Amino acid sequence: xxxxxxxxxxxxxxxxxxxxxxxxxxxxxxxxxxxxxxxxxxxxxxxxxxxxxxxxxxxxxxxxxxxxxxxxxxxxxxxxxxxxxxxxxxxxxxxxxxxxxxxxxxxxxxxxxxxxxxxxxxxxxxxxxxxxxxxxxxxxxxxxxxxxxxxxxxxxxxxxxxxxxxxxxxxxxxxxxxxxxxxxxxxxxxxxxxxxxxxxxxxxxxxxxxxxxxxxxxxxxxx
Amino acid sequence: xxxxxxxxxxxxxxxxxxxxxxxxxxxxxxxxxxxxxxxxxxxxxxxxxxxxxxxxxxxxxxxxxxxxxxxxxxxxxxxxxxxxxxxxxxxxxxxxxxxxxxxxxxxxxxxxxxxxxxxxxxxxxxxxxxxxxxxxxxxxxxxxxxxxxxxxxxxxxxxxxxxxxxxxxxxxxxxxxxxxxxxxxxxxxxxxxxxxxxxxxxxxxxxxxxxxxxxxxxxxxxx
DNA sequence: CAATCAGCCTATCAAATGATAGACTACATG
DNA sequence: CATGTAGTCTATCATTTGATAGGCTGATTG
Numbered sequence: 121x122x123x124x125x126x127x128x129x130x131x132x133x134x135x136x137x138x139x140x141x142x143x144x145x146x147x148x149x150x151x152x153x154x155x156x157x158x159x160x161x162x163x164x165x166x167x168x169x170x171x172x173x174x175x176x177x178x179x180x181x182x183x184x185x186x187x188x189x190x191x192x193x194x195x196x197x198x199x200x201x202x203x204x205x206x207x208x209x210x211x212x213x214x215x216x217x218x219x220x221x222x223x224x225x226x227x228x229x230x231x232x233x234x235x236x237x238x239x240x241x242x243x244x245x246x247x248x249x250x251x252x253x254x255x256x257x258x259x260x261x262x263x264x265x266x267x268x269x270x271x272x273x274x275x276x277x278x279x280x281x282x283x284x285x286x287x288x289x290x291x292x293x294x295x296x297x298x299x300x301x302x303x304x305x306x307x308x309x310x311x312x313x314x315x316x317x318x319x320x321x322x323x324x325x326x327x328x329x330x331x332x333x334x335x336x337x338x339x340x341x342x343x
Numbered sequence: 344x345x346x347x348x349x350x351x352x353x354x355x356x357x358x359x360x361x362x363x364x365x366x367x368x369x370x371x372x373x374x375x376x377x378x379x380x381x382x383x384x385x386x387x388x389x390x391x392x393x394x395x396x397x398x399x400x401x402x403x404x405x406x407x408x409x410x411x412x413x414x415x416x417x418x419x420x421x422x423x424x425x426x427x428x429x430x431x432x433x434x435x436x437x438x439x440x441x442x443x444x445x446x447x448x449x450x451x452x453x454x455x456x457x458x459x460x461x462x463x464x465x466x467x468x469x470x471x472x473x474x475x476x477x478x479x480x481x482x483x484x485x486x487x488x489x490x491x492x493x494x495x496x497x498x499x500x501x502x503x504x505x506x507x508x509x510x511x512x513x514x515x516x517x518x519x520x521x522x523x524x525x526x527x528x529x530x531x532x533x534x535x536x537x538x539x540x541x542x543x544x545x546x547x548x549x550x551x552x553x554x555x556x557x558x559x560x561x562x563x564x565x566x
Numbered sequence: 567c568a569a570t571c572a573g574c575c576t577a578t579c580a581a582a583t584g585a586t587a588g589a590c591t592a593c594a595t596g
Numbered sequence: 597c598a599t600g601t602a603g604t605c606t607a608t609c610a611t612t613t614g615a616t617a618g619g620c621t622g623a624t625t626g
Contacts, residue, residue, distance in 0.1 A: 131603065148461075152374030155584060168604055170585065238371070275528055282505035305498055312535030354573065378614060391574055393615065568626090575620070583612070590605070596598090 134172040135224075136162050138186075141179050142225035150180060150238050177240045187227045188247040191216065194334040195254045203330055205262030206310060206319070210327035212255065213280060213306035215334030220287045221298055255280055259313070268313045276313055283309060357395045358447075359385050361409075364402050365448035373403060373461050400463045410450045411470040414439065417557040418477045426553055428485030429537060433529045433550035435478065436503060438557030440525035443510045478503055482536070491536045499536055506532060 140161035144153040155176055159166040173179045194215065198208045220227055256277045262268035268276070283305065307324065311317050363384035367376040378399055382389040396402045417438065421431045443450055479500045485491035491499070506528065530547065534540050 133603075149372035149375050152372050152461075154582080156582085164603085165605055166583095167585075167587095167606085171603060176584065238375075269534075271527060271531065272524070275524060275531060278509045279502070279506050279528070279531060282507075282509040283502050284505075285508070286501045286505040301495070301498060304494060305502070308494065308498060308502060308535050310535075311492075311540075312531050312533075317534075317540055356573075377612080379612085387573085388575060389613090390576085390615075390617095394573060399614065570623100570625080572623085573621090575618100577617085577619100579614105579616075581613080581615105584610095586609075587607085588605100589607100591603090593600100593602085595600085 133162065133164065133168075137169060137172055137179060138183055139224055139226075142183050142227060145180065145183070146226045150241065180241065181244075183225060183227075184241070184244040184247070186225065187223070188244060188251070191219070192247055192250050192254070194219075195251060197333040198330060199254055199257065201330055201333055203326055204267060204323065205258050205265060206267045206314060206323040207326035207330055208258045209255075209262065209280070209313070210306045210310050210323050211330035211334050212258065213284070213309055214302040214327065215331055216284055217287045217302035217305055218331075219334075220284070221302070252277065252281060262313070266315060267319075269315050279312070280309060356385065356387065360392060360395055360402060361406055362447055362449075365406050365450065368403065368406070369449045373464065403464065404467075406448055406450070407464070407467040407470070409448065410446070411467060411474070414442070415470055415473050415477070417442070418474060420556040421553060422477055422480065424553055424556055426549055427490060427546065428481050428488060429490045429533060429542070429546040430549035430553055431481050432478075432485065432503070432536070433533050433546050434553035434557050435481065436507070436529035436532055437525040437550065438554050439507055440510045440528055441554075442557075443507070444521055444525070475500065475504060485536070489538060490542075492538050502535070503532060 137158060141153070141158045144157055144161060148157070155169055156166045158179070159169050162169075169176075169179075173182070195212060198212055198215075201208065203211075256273055259268060259273040259276045259280075263270055263273060287305075303324070306327070307320060310323060311320055314320060314323070360381060364376070364381045367380055367384060371380070378392050379389045381402070382392050385392075392399075392402075396405070418435060421435055421438075424431065426434075479496055482491060482496040482499045482503075486493055486496060510528075526547070529550070530543060533546060534543055537543060537546070
């Protein structure tokens, strides 16, 4: 359980734990991140963590919940929208990159290979798989409609996924880049996929109308 | 030191350790991979590892040495070649993907974020940085020559790097994909970058002549 | 045959790790 | 004032981890 040992949390420490843990998880991985490291990053003693979270896994579960659940929900919104597959993919890349950049949590870990294998994180594997499958679905329907070149949709999906997995490196770049990158990145990837690259600007415009469907509100601390 | 405790190794166990360790490192990370897990995967007792390698770190160092040193060398070969930047990038993506696929080691770990941070792996960070910088150099010279669209070269580089980081997922795919993926992947990425996408086939042909410069021999066991 | 050595094994160690228990402090409330 | 509670702390525990030490076996060589 992620419920605090006691009543209502007011200190903000719980959220600081999530933020610091997300950074450590992204660089050290789940098993490679110790509770002592998290505690030190937050500035509390290691056993204090267990006032806020029942165990180490609960920290990670909460992070995944805040990241993957909105992402999959947003992607599902895109799937049902009345728009071309290319616009959907554009919106996905732009929206997801924006979302990652705007998140207080460093969510690189969400797509790490480790996450796909650790027994503790098994419940979240399904969510990652869903995200990938829905991406693949958009690509395939783009190919069926002729908007995208024929080719292995899986390969295109790897290009998207690989790129998004690095989206958090953008947080290390300057503000000018941060503003332009989501859209520029989407354009770069789409240009590689479109059968007719001259349609890119149309796609871009169409995608702009879709963005609100994708970018969920940044998760707020609970309660 | 990576020298065995005793004389000449003949059993092949050392190489099996490297292979199994590479897989575990790719999925669990360095700190998350225990020597007991490696030993179990090889089918020996945990302390037996230390007959073959002086410590855990030495295993990883050897893997990095086999992976990164040839990659950077191959990339340096491409840089000095008389060829267009686009052909160089095409050859890089195709060649690196091929090399990863042909390697007996699962080299996903080489580009993990963890690798960029663990103090034990610091000496290899420089090699990774070199690989990235040389990739960036090719992209930038493609932009200067007009072959590639203007845009943030860093962004293009992230797309390449992100994709290559996932290249090892291809080992999980069927043989038909394995054969076509390196070239198809390169084409997909280049199409997104080229100012004139109609030049793609020329680039592809030019790159074919470059490949021998990039793909180093798969490392053989030492001694 | 004896000696040597590669390549393992079991037992063990020191240190690290996630977690528990009890205590303490500061603050809010009745 | 007393009481309750959030939120920390130190001390400690059981387990895990990388590594060492000593021993054993089988194959090879002289």
